[in-house]
Amino acid sequence: MSSKLKILVPLKRVIDFATKPRINKAGTGVETTGVKFSMNPFCDIALEESLRIREANKDIVEKIHAVSIGPTKAQDILRTALAKGADTSTLVDVGNEEVEPLIVAKLLQKVVEKEQSNLIILGKQAIDDDANQTGQILAGLLNWPQATNASKVEIDGTKVTVTREVDGGSDTLSAELPMIITADLRLNEPRYATLPNVMKAKKKPLEKLKSSDLGVELVSRLETLKVEEPPARAAGVKVGSVDELVSKLKEVKAI
């Protein structure tokens, strides 16, 4: 394998993290009409890391390819990725179908083969279903080494060293390419898409595929029974003096 990096960055379109999600009337999921969608923040971090690898290591990155699996609208986030610096992109249009991590990983496996990627950087999880599985399953399917929850990535030739945040300290892993890295929050701070690059991105390649083009059948193994809000917090009380405060706290066994 050549030592040049062909980075694949999978991106998911999710409800904007700054919007408060609401449960739909049927109680089967989250209301999506009239809601703002954006790139999953962890995916944005993964993309940023791929761009930084290219900037920090002259000439070692051959290509950064962004891929999204989602509705037609997911091309918006691919355009964003192209504006930020990805070279090419693929949309696997699955309509409004909810796709589970296993299927996502299977689709990604096909894209990896097609693009001959040797480094995959993806978000550790998507903020909508919080599954935190896709990277790991994909590593299993490809039988590649994986470093999850990365907070630092260093590249030296074909050797990749990843620092991960774990309870009580950090954990450093290294492996030879090909490899899968999932990005944690503190890995970096994503950039803005600049206006000239947004314009240029319109001319960059965006390939559109169906899941059938990749030979993967969309099947769901899980059934959502019900989605409900967590119980509302009870109202507080106002106290007039410290003594009253203390006795109230004792009453609720807080002290």
Next chain:
Amino acid sequence: MFKKQILLSARLGSCQALNPFRANAVSRFYASGKAVALTADTYSDKVQRDSKYKKLDEKDLLFFRDILKDGNYMISNEQDLEFYNEDWMRKYKGQSQLVLKPKTTEQVSEIMKYCNAQKLAVVPQGGNTGLVGGSIPVFDEIILSLSNMNKIRSFDSVSGILKCDAGVILENADNFLAENGYIFPLDLGAKGSCHVGGVCATNAGGLRLLRYGSLHGTVLGLEAVLPDGTIYSSIDALRKDNTGYDFKQLLIGSEGTLGVITGVSILCPSRPTSTNVAFLAVSSYETVQKVFVGARKELSEILSAFEFMDGKSQLLTGRYLKADHPIESGDYPFYVLIETSGSNRDHDMEKLETFLANAMEEGLVDDGIIAQDEAQSQSLWSWRESIPEASAHDGGVYKYDVSIPLKDLYGLVEAAETKLNEANLVDIDSNDKPVVGAIGYGHLGDGNLHLNVCVREYNKNIEKTLEPFVYEWIQEKQGSISAEHGLGFQKKNYIGYSKSDVEIKLIKDIKNHYDPNGILNPYKYV
């Protein structure tokens, strides 16, 4: 609906008993440096306490306690008073000995009736976010805080009419409306603290004026207590009503000199579902104007904000936020923030991108960014909304909020900077000079400039250099010395630069008619 405020909060006094080292700490997050000088001392050459006002005594306190029925609604403890006696710029400080926090309009009425009879001076206070010292007592005026009147009264989801108490915090009102698919037609940087009643009393302008117009148009009715205790209410007014004088218009922008606003009825537009924000770098003020003309033409109905900022304002904001500017390709003399609000993201984005592409092609815009998600939008807005805090960060700020015909707008900043340089007062880095610099930013769409002179300390020399120079400059250009901040204490003596003698006389006649004893917000306005 709203979070109950300060649950189980121990009173400040008791906390301090536990920690002697904090005994002198002022309970405000921006507290730093030396204590704020009393307005009465700083401006002793301009204003003296009027002996016609009675001094507060024990009997008055008993009376107020009787009205309010609860000791928690009265504040007379020295340290707790400080919060109400000082403004956030740390420029003005009153000596009020009493804060009253009524819960009902009837209580406000009884308080005013009593104060009028006793000739006790009163300062109505909302969120205390004003910029001209209007909500701060000058001497020992009683502070009437509306913060306990904080209920939404009703909302009609068909007409979009919101009725609420005056003390509802603007952001809470807007969040409430958001849940119903509507938006408050006014937005400003202080939204997390300022009150709905306060913004009406001061006729605040803010960031959405370009789109939704002034409060004179959106406020449908007000409930207010007049100086003699009379309760005036037009809160049930309809959108169209041509019967009689429109008295509420006098209260909007009266800055608490004609009555205490206790309730507001306001017409709210439906909330845009798609908002886009772009931040642009522009090479000259002339070009900023060209970008504005283009934006109005090409974005037309979806343009909701057009804010401009000069390079120095962004430099200081960057220092304050301790962050790198989002536009990384270099420092530019001017920046513009454009916001669009509409109902269809694809349509809006296409319009915005086409406009920006054209602007770049024509060389009007040197660089720029478009927010790709809500977090980026908020981050870009913070580079505009943090300017007021950033400008006061080194010690203080002299604020001039003016309307000037667009072509001359930025000339005022240059003129002020030149004047300060001539007086040898300015250095952006060195602490030896009292002035950090003069910065300009504002709502270009409304012809409204904020000239901020950022200082390390307030001093008479700076003030004399700037005033009346700034006001004369504005008068010469046929501008207004107060576009949206009001007159308050700061600009009381300067109304003559913007209003004719006839206009001033009419204002005084109205004031004397409704407040013959002059008990409401004295020493200010005119």
